[in-house]
Amino acid sequence: MRKYLARRAIYAAVTLLGVSLSIFAILRVLPGDPLVAILGVEGHAQMKPADRERIMADLGFSDPLPIQYVHWLGDIAAGQLGKSFFRGDTVGELIRHRGPISAEIGVLALIVSWLVGLPVGILSAFKPNSMPDGIARALSVTFIAIPGFWLGMLIVLALLFWFGYKTPIVIVHFWDNPWQNLQIVVGPAVVLGLAQGAYIARMSRSCMLEVIGEDFVRTARAKGLREWLVVMRHALPNALLPVITISGVLLGFVLGGSVAVEQAFGVPGLGRALVTAVIERDIIVVQNLVLLYAVIFVGVNVLVDLSYAWLDPRIRYS
Amino acid sequence: MTDRNNVNRRAFLKRVGTVGAGAMAASRIHRPGEASAQDATVRPDPAAKRGGTLRYGVLSAAAHFDVHQSGTVANIGPQSPMYDTLIRRSPRDGQTIIPDLAQRWEIAPDGKKYTFHLRKGVKFHDGADLTADDVKATYDRICRPPKGVVIPRTPLFATVGDIVAVDPYTVEFRMTEARPKAYMLGAFASGWNIIVRKKTLDDNQGNLRQVMSYPGTGPFKHVSRQDKEVWIQERNPNYWNKPLPNVDRLEIYHLPAFSPELGSSFLSGKIDYARLLDPVSWRRAKEMPGVTAGVFNQSVIQAFWTNMAKNKALADPRVRRAIHLAMDRPALIDVVKDTAPMQIGGFVYPFHEMSTPRAELEKKLGYQKDIKPAVQEARRLMKEAGYPNGLKNLDFVVRDVATFKLWAVAIQAMLKEHLNIECNLRVVQVSVWFDEAAAGNFDLAISAIVSSLMDPSDIFSAWYGKDGPQNYSRWTNAPFHDLASQIERELDDNKRRPMVRKAEEMLEADPPLIPIAYEQIYDAWYNKVHGQNPSTYFGIYDVVRWDQVWLT
Numbered sequence: 001m002r003k004y005l006a007r008r009a010i011y012a013a014v015t016l017l018g019v020s021l022s023i024f025a026i027l028r029v030l031p032g033d034p035l036v037a038i039l040g041v042e043g044h045a046q047m048k049p050a051d052r053e054r055i056m057a058d059l060g061f062s063d064p065l066p067i068q069y070v071h072w073l074g075d076i077a078a079g080q081l082g083k084s085f086f087r088g089d090t091v092g093e094l095i096r097h098r099g100p101i102s103a104e105i106g107v108l109a110l111i112v113s114w115l116v117g118l119p120v121g122i123l124s125a126f127k128p129n130s131m132p133d134g135i136a137r138a139l140s141v142t143f144i145a146i147p148g149f150w151l152g153m154l155i156v157l158a159l160l161f162w163f164g165y166k167t168p169i170v171i172v173h174f175w176d177n178p179w180q181n182l183q184i185v186v187g188p189a190v191v192l193g194l195a196q197g198a199y200i201a202r203m204s205r206s207c208m209l210e211v212i213g214e215d216f217v218r219t220a221r222a223k224g225l226r227e228w229l230v231v232m233r234h235a236l237p238n239a240l241l242p243v244i245t246i247s248g249v250l251l252g253f254v255l256g257g258s259v260a261v262e263q264a265f266g267v268p269g270l271g272r273a274l275v276t277a278v279i280e281r282d283i284i285v286v287q288n289l290v291l292l293y294a295v296i297f298v299g300v301n302v303l304v305d306l307s308y309a310w311l312d313p314r315i316r317y318s
Numbered sequence: 319m320t321d322r323n324n325v326n327r328r329a330f331l332k333r334v335g336t337v338g339a340g341a342m343a344a345s346r347i348h349r350p351g352e353a354s355a356q357d358a359t360v361r362p363d364p365a366a367k368r369g370g371t372l373r374y375g376v377l378s379a380a381a382h383f384d385v386h387q388s389g390t391v392a393n394i395g396p397q398s399p400m401y402d403t404l405i406r407r408s409p410r411d412g413q414t415i416i417p418d419l420a421q422r423w424e425i426a427p428d429g430k431k432y433t434f435h436l437r438k439g440v441k442f443h444d445g446a447d448l449t450a451d452d453v454k455a456t457y458d459r460i461c462r463p464p465k466g467v468v469i470p471r472t473p474l475f476a477t478v479g480d481i482v483a484v485d486p487y488t489v490e491f492r493m494t495e496a497r498p499k500a501y502m503l504g505a506f507a508s509g510w511n512i513i514v515r516k517k518t519l520d521d522n523q524g525n526l527r528q529v530m531s532y533p534g535t536g537p538f539k540h541v542s543r544q545d546k547e548v549w550i551q552e553r554n555p556n557y558w559n560k561p562l563p564n565v566d567r568l569e570i571y572h573l574p575a576f577s578p579e580l581g582s583s584f585l586s587g588k589i590d591y592a593r594l595l596d597p598v599s600w601r602r603a604k605e606m607p608g609v610t611a612g613v614f615n616q617s618v619i620q621a622f623w624t625n626m627a628k629n630k631a632l633a634d635p636r637v638r639r640a641i642h643l644a645m646d647r648p649a650l651i652d653v654v655k656d657t658a659p660m661q662i663g664g665f666v667y668p669f670h671e672m673s674t675p676r677a678e679l680e681k682k683l684g685y686q687k688d689i690k691p692a693v694q695e696a697r698r699l700m701k702e703a704g705y706p707n708g709l710k711n712l713d714f715v716v717r718d719v720a721t722f723k724l725w726a727v728a729i730q731a732m733l734k735e736h737l738n739i740e741c742n743l744r745v746v747q748v749s750v751w752f753d754e755a756a757a758g759n760f761d762l763a764i765s766a767i768v769s770s771l772m773d774p775s776d777i778f779s780a781w782y783g784k785d786g787p788q789n790y791s792r793w794t795n796a797p798f799h800d801l802a803s804q805i806e807r808e809l810d811d812n813k814r815r816p817m818v819r820k821a822e823e824m825l826e827a828d829p830p831l832i833p834i835a836y837e838q839i840y841d842a843w844y845n846k847v848h849g850q851n852p853s854t855y856f857g858i859y860d861v862v863r864w865d866q867v868w869l870t
Binding site: 031032033034035036037038039040041042043044045046047048050051054055058086089094097153156157160164165166168169170171266268272273276279280281 | 587
């Protein structure tokens with residue numbers, strides 16, 4: 001187990017190093033001058049070469065690229081994650097303030113996806129090709145196909161025009177005001193959760209269909225167990241493994257989807273901060289947020305791998 | 319309300335200006351030796367009530383905090399309530415120049431010296447007294463920015479020579495060359511030119527980009543700020559202009575211009591005043607009871623540039639004139655009617671008193687509703703220039719903004735249909751657009767540019783000047799540049815007017831850019847907000863302080 005963990009940690013570190021190098025390089029070869037956002041159109045047009053040199057030096061962008069990269073790694077090690085080169089806020093502060101909202105949305109979305117996807121998948125599997133199964137499959141495909149930001153916009157508009165309602169426009173943390181906080185996170189979480197729930201429903205349906213044809217399920221039924229016990233105690237645990245695997249992968253969709261969905265709902269979370277930073281060419285914010293998302297994704301997938309042994313005692317990490 | 323808002327600047331000036339211009343000029347543009355006969359400083363409405371919180375929605379996620387270095391409402395929107403200027407535009411009409419930190423001023427008869435007399439007893443928010451040294455330090459920086467500091471308004475003060483603090487409450491600006499009074503006073507009254515402490519500038523090596531809260535003398539003081547969310551300010555109890563401000567607290571929410579967030583926040587009552595609403599939300603707001611919806615002119619031209627240095631055909635004035643005439647402007651305005659409000663105009667602000675009046679403009683080729691005669695003339699010009707079969711493969715760089723993307727497609731179709739000019743659209747992010755424009759990597763490029771003043775001399779140098787910072791076409795026209803220089807030096811408005819009209823004609827014949835439209839601003843506010851009616855304002859950068867506003 002320890003060896004396995006050490007090996008996974010090394011793989012994770014190499015992956016993250018690769019991500020950091022990629023995002024660092026990509027952001028530096030992208031066209032577009034960040035000084036447009038800093039100085040504005042008029043100021044940029046008046047900027048002299050000497051001004052540019054001075055401003056780039058102030059921002060730390062006149063150093064050779066390897067030095068810039070090492071400085072960034074140093075910032076990460078110090079826990080500061082660098083400074084937004086516009087207003088001087090540290091990315092650490094940005095994450096501390098906005099991270100909880102995005103994390104809530106992500107966790108709630110996962111919960112919604114399981115709460116919706118799993119029962120629908122089980123129901124479909126136990127009544128295959130029935131009307132409920134048909135409806136469930138149609139809905140799954142619909143929610144997979146509908147872009148989250150579009151659904152988000154529809155919900156925002158419907159709430160506004162039918163009820164004159166709009167969610168709070170600034171971040172309210174759960175510990176400050178749970179009710180207002182829920183108003184902010186519920187919409188994006190449901191939209192993201194329904195899309196992921198559709199994948200989980202399809203995956204759990206096919207896994208359950210496979211499992212319920214196995215001998216041990218037939219045996220359980222032959223013993224006279226009630227159907228729900230057959231499902232919950234025998235079929236479901238064996239069908240869960242692929243569903244958990246896909247949940248780890250789906251987290252990537254949640255993280256990616258949150259960027260657009262936060263924008264649609266006007267939630268000032270990390271996803272929205274990332275969009276703004278990309279538009280502003282705020283390189284430091286973009287590279288740190290992308291790395292943070294990569295850390296979360298890699299971390300969750302390691303946890304998913306580790307959970308296999310807990311769910312299936314036959315699996316050994318050796 | 320909207321009918322009143324449709325009063326344009328020309329009509330407004332005719333009504334108000336002709337009646338009171340003489341008296342105003344006498345009382346507000348002071349002559350040497352004259353003391354201020356009448357203090358026109360902002361006073362509260364007699365009915366004004368104290369107290370309350372104003373929730374204001376405006377684009378306010380600035381890239382930095384240095385108002386002088388900025389050119390965006392993202393700075394001036396949230397920061398200007400904390401600062402004052404030497405003189406200002408009256409919030410009553412957005413036009414008249416009135417005292418601010420300078421209680422009175424004098425202009426030498428030859429126009430080469432401006433003397434400002436500062437109020438006594440004005441304190442910065444950190445308790446320091448305002449003195450002439452602070453004004454001198456502020457304007458030294460604006461007129462001659464240190465290395466690494468770029469201030470878009472610097473060219474307005476190109477003829478300011480020495481700035482002298484004569485005594486602690488008197489500042490003299492000695493000009494190397496006279497400029498029209500309206501131009502110079504407009505420059506001093508610009509909302510961008512806030513007065514900051516000399517010590518603040520010294521402590522930060524003249525660069526305030528990353529200094530979030532530096533002391534001002536304004537009616538509101540910084541309380542807290544959450545980036546891209548809200549900036550909270552409280553009433554300055556020691557404000558020099560007592561009993562202003564009227565409201566106790568300002569909550570300035572970051573809500574991007576023309577965005578659904580801004581519209582929905584206003585329509586749902588989350589904010590009291592919305593600036594830069596999208597047309598759909600604005601029209602809905604206009605129908606709401608208890609809400610006022612206003613429209614006013616913005617200091618922005620929407621245009622596309624033709625790269626004369628790269629493309630030989632576009633260097634020919636006849637080809638550019640043909641492209642200019644091939645534009646169906648009423649249709650272009652209609653194309654974006656749900657995205658941003660626009661109005662037709664030529665090469666000078668269509669609402670400026672010296673530009674071609676709208677009725678006359680709309681009779682000219684290129685601005686008519688029936689575009690057939692203009693297209694006929696355009697085809698003739700293309701033939702005469704040697705391009706009867708049009709042009710192929712023009713690289714059309716489009717800034718990634720909703721209006722430009724909509725227009726680019728329409729313009730592409732108009733050019734193809736009217737002149738057989740084929741272009742390939744290339745949509746790019748804003749910073750890439752300016753890189754490409756500056757490097758000359760385009761044939762056609764669409765965007766918008768702003769001016770600090772409505773005065774034609776400002777745009778003649780910034781937009782059309784030989785080395786103008788926004789002359790992306792690399793356009794030169796020696797007779798025009800000579801005329802623009804004369805206009806800049808001419809102090810008599812009566813003589814300037816025909817010169818400006820002549821300049822317009824020259825620009826029509828040899829276009830440095832192709833004007834599409836002039837932007838307007840949609841604001842809306844709940845009727846509990848009093849003391850603010852922007853219908854005659856010019857732009858969103860001068861009257862932005864909220865000191866006279868009151869709530870019920």
